[in-house]
Amino acid sequence: xxxxxxxxxxxxxxxxxxxxxxxxxxxxxxxxxxxxxxxxxxxxxxxxxxxxxxxxxxxxxxxxxxxxxxxxxxxxxxxxxxxxxxxxxxxxxxxxxxxxxxxxxxxxxxxxxxxxxxxxxxxxxxxxxxxxxxxxxxxxxxxxxxxxxxxxxxxxxxxxxxxxxxxxxxxxxxxxxxxxxxxxxxxxxxxxxxxxxxxxxxxxxxxxxxxxxxxxxxxxxxxxxxxxxxxxxxxxxxxxxxxxxxxxxxxxxxxxxxxxxxxxxxxxxxxxxxxxxxxxxxxxxxxxxxxxxxxxxxxxxxxxxxxxxxxxxxxxxxxxxxxxxxxxxxxxxxxxxxxxxxxxxxxxxxxxxxxxxxxxxxxxxxxxxxxxxxxxxxxxxxxxxxxxxxxxxxxxxxxxxxxxxxxxxxx
Amino acid sequence: xxxxxxxxxxxxxxxxxxxxxxxxxxxxxxxxxxxxxxxxxxxxxxxxxxxxxxxxxxxxxxxxxxxxxxxxxxxxxxxxxxxxxxxxxxxxxxxxxxxxxxxxxxxxxxxxxxxxxxxxxxxxxxxxxxxxxxxxxxxxxxxxxxxxxxxxxxxxxxxxxxxxxxxxxxxxxxxxxxxxxxxxxxxxxxxxxxxxxxxxxxxxxxxxxxxxxxxxxxxxxxxxxxxxxxxxxxxxxxxxxxxxxxxxxxxxxxxxxxxxxxxxxxxxxxxxxxxxxxxxxxxxxxxxxxxxxxxxxxxxxxxxxxxxxxxxxxxxxxxxxxxxxxxxxxxxxxxxxxxxxxxxxxxxxxxxxxxxxxxxxxxxxxxxxxxxxxxxxxxxxxxxxxxxxxxxxxxxxxxxxxxxxxxxxxx
Numbered sequence: 001x002x003x004x005x006x007x008x009x010x011x012x013x014x015x016x017x018x019x020x021x022x023x024x025x026x027x028x029x030x031x032x033x034x035x036x037x038x039x040x041x042x043x044x045x046x047x048x049x050x051x052x053x054x055x056x057x058x059x060x061x062x063x064x065x066x067x068x069x070x071x072x073x074x075x076x077x078x079x080x081x082x083x084x085x086x087x088x089x090x091x092x093x094x095x096x097x098x099x100x101x102x103x104x105x106x107x108x109x110x111x112x113x114x115x116x117x118x119x120x121x122x123x124x125x126x127x128x129x130x131x132x133x134x135x136x137x138x139x140x141x142x143x144x145x146x147x148x149x150x151x152x153x154x155x156x157x158x159x160x161x162x163x164x165x166x167x168x169x170x171x172x173x174x175x176x177x178x179x180x181x182x183x184x185x186x187x188x189x190x191x192x193x194x195x196x197x198x199x200x201x202x203x204x205x206x207x208x209x210x211x212x213x214x215x216x217x218x219x220x221x222x223x224x225x226x227x228x229x230x231x232x233x234x235x236x237x238x239x240x241x242x243x244x245x246x247x248x249x250x251x252x253x254x255x256x257x258x259x260x261x262x263x264x265x266x267x268x269x270x271x272x273x274x275x276x277x278x279x280x281x282x283x284x285x286x287x288x289x290x291x292x293x294x295x296x297x298x299x300x301x302x303x304x305x306x307x308x309x310x311x312x313x314x315x316x317x318x319x320x321x322x323x324x325x326x327x328x329x330x331x332x333x334x335x336x337x338x339x340x341x342x343x344x345x346x347x348x349x350x351x352x353x354x355x356x357x358x359x360x361x362x363x364x365x366x367x368x369x370x371x372x373x374x375x376x377x378x379x380x381x382x383x384x385x386x387x388x389x390x391x392x393x394x395x396x397x398x399x400x401x402x403x404x405x406x407x408x409x410x411x
Numbered sequence: 412x413x414x415x416x417x418x419x420x421x422x423x424x425x426x427x428x429x430x431x432x433x434x435x436x437x438x439x440x441x442x443x444x445x446x447x448x449x450x451x452x453x454x455x456x457x458x459x460x461x462x463x464x465x466x467x468x469x470x471x472x473x474x475x476x477x478x479x480x481x482x483x484x485x486x487x488x489x490x491x492x493x494x495x496x497x498x499x500x501x502x503x504x505x506x507x508x509x510x511x512x513x514x515x516x517x518x519x520x521x522x523x524x525x526x527x528x529x530x531x532x533x534x535x536x537x538x539x540x541x542x543x544x545x546x547x548x549x550x551x552x553x554x555x556x557x558x559x560x561x562x563x564x565x566x567x568x569x570x571x572x573x574x575x576x577x578x579x580x581x582x583x584x585x586x587x588x589x590x591x592x593x594x595x596x597x598x599x600x601x602x603x604x605x606x607x608x609x610x611x612x613x614x615x616x617x618x619x620x621x622x623x624x625x626x627x628x629x630x631x632x633x634x635x636x637x638x639x640x641x642x643x644x645x646x647x648x649x650x651x652x653x654x655x656x657x658x659x660x661x662x663x664x665x666x667x668x669x670x671x672x673x674x675x676x677x678x679x680x681x682x683x684x685x686x687x688x689x690x691x692x693x694x695x696x697x698x699x700x701x702x703x704x705x706x707x708x709x710x711x712x713x714x715x716x717x718x719x720x721x722x723x724x725x726x727x728x729x730x731x732x733x734x735x736x737x738x739x740x741x742x743x744x745x746x747x748x749x750x751x752x753x754x755x756x757x758x759x760x761x762x763x764x765x766x767x768x769x770x771x772x773x774x775x776x777x778x779x780x781x782x783x784x785x786x787x788x789x790x791x792x793x794x795x796x797x798x799x800x801x802x803x804x805x806x807x808x809x810x811x812x813x814x815x816x817x818x819x820x821x822x
Contacts, residue, residue, distance in 0.1 A: 016467035050489070056427040057493055059500035067499070070507045071492035074485035078461070081482035082468055088478070089470035096481045100511055101556055145512055 002169035003127070004029060007039040007137065007159035011176045012233035013079050014044030016086075022174070022233055023086040026132060030092060035127045037166060038094075038134045039159040040083055042075025050075055065110045069139070069149045073099070076136035076155070084134045094132040097122075099140040099147065102133070104158065106140035112151035113140055115158070115220075118165035127166075135162060153214025160217050164224035170241075171226050173213060174233040179240035180205070180212050182405040183258035188397050190406035194256060195238065198245045201256045201348050202228075204382040208259035208346035218242065245350055254358060255349030255403050258396055262389055264294060265317035266342045266374065267310055267324055271334025274306040281331055282308055285323045291316040295344070295377040295384060305334075309375055311386065314340060342374065343392040346384040347399060359383050365402035371395050413580035414538070415440060418450040418548065418570035422587045423644035424490050425455030427497075433585070433644060434497040437543060441503060446538045448577060449505075449545045450570040451494055453486025461486055476521045480550070480560045484510070487547035487566070495545045505543040508533075510551040510558065513544070515569065517551035523562035524551055526569070526631075529576035538577075546573060564625025571628050575635035581652075582637050584624060585644040590651035591616070591623050593816040594669035599808050601817035605667060606649065609656045612667045612759050613639075615793040619670035619757035629653065656761055665769060666760030666814050669807055673800050675705060676728035677753045677785065678721055678735055682745025685717040692742055693719055696734045702727040706755070706788040706795060716745075720786055722797065725751060753785065754803040757795040758810060770794050776813040782806050 006029065008022050029036050042050075050071050059067075080096035087094035099106075102122055106113035126133045137155025140148045150157050156173055163171035178193045180202065185191040197205075199222035206215045212230055221228045221242070231239025272278055279298065286293060296310045312320045317340055324336045352358045359376075362383055366373060371394065375386035387395055400406065417440065419433050440447050453461075461482050470478075491507035498505035510517075513533055517524035537544045548566025551559045561568050567584055574582035589604050591613065596602040608616075610633035617626045623641055632639045632653070642650025683689055690709065697704060707721045723731045728751055735747045763769045770787075773794055777784060782805065786797035798806055811817065 016464060019468070053427060053489070053493060054496065057430070057496045057500060059496040061499060063499045063504065063506075064496045067492040067495040067505075067507055070495075070509075071489055074488045077485045077488075078464070078482055081478040081485075082464060084478040084481075085465065085468045085470040085475045088472060088474040089468060093474065094478075095474075096478055098481075098558075147509075 001033040001035070003035040003037075003166060005037045005039060005159050005163040005166070005168045005171045006174065007155060007172065008041065008174045008233060009155065010041040010044050010047070012174050013040055013083065016082065018233075019079070019083055019086050023083060023090055025174070025233070026087060027090050027092060030132065036132050037123060037127070037162060037168070038083065038132060039137045039155060039162060040076060040079040040134065041137050041155040043079055046075040046078065047072060062110075066146055069110050070147045072149050073136070073139040073147050076138050080134045080136045087132055087134070092132050093130060094134050095126060097133055097135045099136060100145070102135065104140035104161065106142055106148045106150070108142040108144065108146070108148065110142075110146070110148055113142065113148035115140060115150065115161040118161050120165045123162070123166060153216045156214050156217030157220055160220045160224070160226050160228070163226045164220070169227065170229055171221065172229045172231060172239075173217075174231055175212060176233065177212060177230075178232045178235055178237045179230050180210070180242070180257070182256065183396055183400055184260070187393050188400045190400060192406055193237070194240050196241050196243065197256055198350050199242055200245065200381055201350055202242045204346065204348040204379065205257050205259045208261065208344070208348065208382065208384060210257070210259040254351040254355055255347045255405070256351075257348050258345065258399050258405070259348065260343055260345040260392060260396060262343050262392065263314050264311040264342060264344050265314045265338065265340040266386060267312065267317075267320055268337040269308045269324060269328060269333045270337060272306050272308050272331060274304055278306075278331065279308065282324070282327055283310070285327055286312070286320055289319060289323060291320050295375055295386065297375050297377060311342070311344065311375070341389050342386050343389040344384055344386050345392065345395055345399070346382050347403070348382045350381050352381050352383075361402070362399065365398050366395055369394055369398050412444045412446070414446040414448075414577060416448045416450060416570050416574040416577070416579045416582045417585065418566060418583065419452065419585045419644060420566065421452045421455050421458070423585050424451055424494065427493065429644075430490070430494055430497050434494060434501055436585070436644070437498060438501050438503060441543065447543050448534060448538070448573060448579070449494065449543060450548045450566060450573060451487060451490040451545065452548050452566040454490055457486040457489065458483060473521075477557055480521050481558045483560050484547065484550040484558050487549050491545045491547045498543055498545070503543050504541060505545050506537060508544055508546045510547060511556075513546065515551035515572065517553055517559045517561070519553040519555065519557070519559065521553075521557070521559055524553065524559035526551060526561065526572040529572050531576045534573070534577060564627045567625050567628035568631055571631045571635070571637050571639070574637045575631070580638065581640050582632065583640045583642060583650075584628075585642055586623060587644065588623060588641075589643045589646055589648045590641050591621070591653070591668070593667070594807055594811055595671070598804050599811045601811060603817055604648070605651050607652050607654065608667055609761050610653055611656065611792055612761055613653045615757065615759040615790065616668050616670045619672065619755070619759065619793065619795060621668070621670040665762040665766055666758045666816070667762075668759050669756065669810050669816070670759060671754055671756040671803055671807060673754050673803065674725050675722040675753065675755050676725045676749065676751040677797060678723065678728075678731055679748040680719045680735060680739060680744045681748060682716050683719050683742060685715055689717075689742065690719065693735070693738055694721070696738060697723070697731055700730060700734060702731050706786055706797065708786050708788060722753070722755065722786070752800050753797050754800040755795055755797050756803065756806055756810070757793050758814070759793045761792050763792050763794075772813070773810065776809050777806055780805055780809050
């Protein structure tokens with residue numbers, strides 16, 4: 001018998017038929033003797049519908065942001081009620097909870113609130129009496145009693161916070177995929193669903209373009225030692241367990257997965273005088289415009305001049321390009337180059353720590369395919385490269401094969 | 412300067428355009444120096460949408476009824492957020508409140524909860540700081556912290572309860588009509604919107620087929636001495652003020668209004684032995700089937716036998732007819748007669764108390780039109796008759812003219 005938090009996202013609860021399917025999964029887990037706590041998102045496109053109502057009003061300002069949270073939180077509330085009713089129909093004693101009822105206490109940063117505490121008393125009482133609590137994800141209550149929402153990845157975060165408070169054995173995130181794959185199966189048909197992966201690898205994959213889990217929930221799970229499992233709402237498969245590195249007994253594989261994204265664009269400022277503080281002079285106007293910078297690379301040339309390159313979200317490219325033109329004049333740089341037709345590709349693996357030469361192997365594989373690397377950036381367990389986007393699929397397949405990811409390297 | 416509770420129903424908030432219109436009404440009241448508290452219903456057909464989702468689940472049982480309240484209460488929550496945002500946009504500091512936030516404490520009769528108390532502290536603090544609270548109607552919170560809904564007429568009831576707690580000068584119920592009319596203007600074009608009416612008259616009109624206000628809200632207002640005003644969301648008219656009789660200074664008119672309904676059907680048990688307890692023997696199976704009985708009339712004939720007649724909702728007619736057939740056999744009655752083609756018509760007025768002969772005048776007016784009266788029932792300020800439904804419009808017009816209702820008899 002285990003204590004499980006089961007979290008179902010929007011596509012898993014998009015209509016009453018699907019809600020019945022996930023109710024069956026809950027019934028099955030209960031029949032296996034598990035204690036179950038459910039966390040749900042809003043139905044399918046419900047949040048979009050609510051957002052567009054708010055856009056019709058088009059108010060803006062802090063007071064309005066607070067009310068937006070009141071509006072959006074109804075989406076999850078509807079799902080909790082429907083799922084609880086469905087469970088009741090199937091003979092399970094279930095009870096819906098909103099953020100204010102179990103007190104999911106957050107700070108008062110409306111629209112992007114952080115969970116501070118989750119009261120466990122009521123939930124533990126429910127479990128003791130064989131009840132299944134059905135909790136609204138994505139929402140909480142501020143110290144002043146206002147409804148808050150957690151922002152992107154909010155429901156996953158709720159699930160992890162609840163699992164942590166209840167010391168659950170596992171926090172199961174049900175999605176529309178079978179688990180975490182070595183890379184995107186739509187690009188590399190040989191991609192394999194991993195049975196285990198470490199938090200660090202999952203974080204690097206998530207921040208490099210793998211959309212299965214939101215970084216924020218993974219970080220919270222890592223910090224609170226909550227075992228996370230990604231699995232399918234629709235297929236009965238074991239999914240991928242995300243745990244601490246020390247819980248993976250056998251030798252870790254060299255690399256675990258390949259992530260990529262075409263969402264970025266590259267900007268280069270050529271002929272910059274290499275002086276202390278030059279990087280902040282270049283990036284300050286960018287960050288003031290709330291544009292997030294991803295990879296940053298600076299190479300110093302022989303003549304004392306340097307080229308400064310960074311990537312931004314593709315949607316921010318035009319704005320960043322204009323800002324950079326202004327910076328170029330101020331610091332007397334030679335020119336601004338921009339490229340929207342790039343892709344970022346990353347290989348991730350805790351095995352890199354103990355194995356030298358992974359970068360070399362990656363570059364050799366790409367060179368063999370005549371793929372030019374434009375930018376390189378590395379972290380302890382990740383190597384990212386920027387390449388021309390037309391080579392992305394080729395590069396992903398070559399690396400997947402080259403590192404032997406299609407072979408089951410069970411950990 | 413007055414303290415006003417302004418309540419807007421579903422048709423008044425059916426879309427964002429209409430929400431903007433009612434926001435303008437709030438802005439106007441504030442500009443006139445009034446303190447304003449708003450109570451809102453769910454948008455247009457939102458409750459229907461939520462009910463049909465619940466019907467898709469089709470659970471049933473007490474646990475499910477509790478969850479239905481969680482589901483339905485989201486409808487009003489959405490409106491509070493959108494209206495608060497709209498008010499903010501128009502430069503008014505507004506704040507949405509759900510039942511759990513201001514504590515609209517109810518009993519735990521889910522789906523038809525009764526309001527016990529409304530906490531006034533937060534609302535008074537808002538008013539002191541020039542804020543407009545926007546309160547979700549129809550919902551509250553039970554002593555165990557569960558969301559409850561108040562059932563039919565719930566939002567009107569919330570408005571009256573809030574007005575009572577805050578000792579508001581007026582509780583304004585905005586509707587899609589201009590106020591309370593002497594009778595239905597679709598039937599009698601001369602019908603006139605009354606500027607004042609007493610609670611007692613309003614209650615009799617409401618229970619006799621006038622749909623403007625729910626009986627429950629009127630009763631609560633009467634009990635707590637809350638001045639109610641019915642007025643239009645769409646037209647800028649003064650509407651109808653509903654107050655205690657002692658607040659109407661001048662002589663009350665003989666009758667105030669004419670209400671009617673075709674929703675009823677008539678059942679007669681002929682040739683019943685006139686014995687003590689016979690009425691309860693006849694009606695017990697009817698009330699056990701949760702069928703509500705409206706008018707009841709019993710005439711004793713010369714031969715010691717009696718005819719027993721009552722009316723029920725037309726939708727209950729078939730069931731009631733079958734039950735009565737069983738009763739007829741048991742008590743050896745002669746026969747069961749049923750008639751679905753009837754209408755009930757009532758004249759209402761506190762002036763009846765001090766004026767004799769109103770009934771006679773009514774019967775004379777109907778006799779002049781050769782309209783046969785099938786059943787008569789009277790209360791202190793109301794006379795109701797059952798007639799063939801084909802005469803309804805004729806009877807209404809004749810009574811409206813006969814009692815001089817088209818003339819402004821200002822009180």
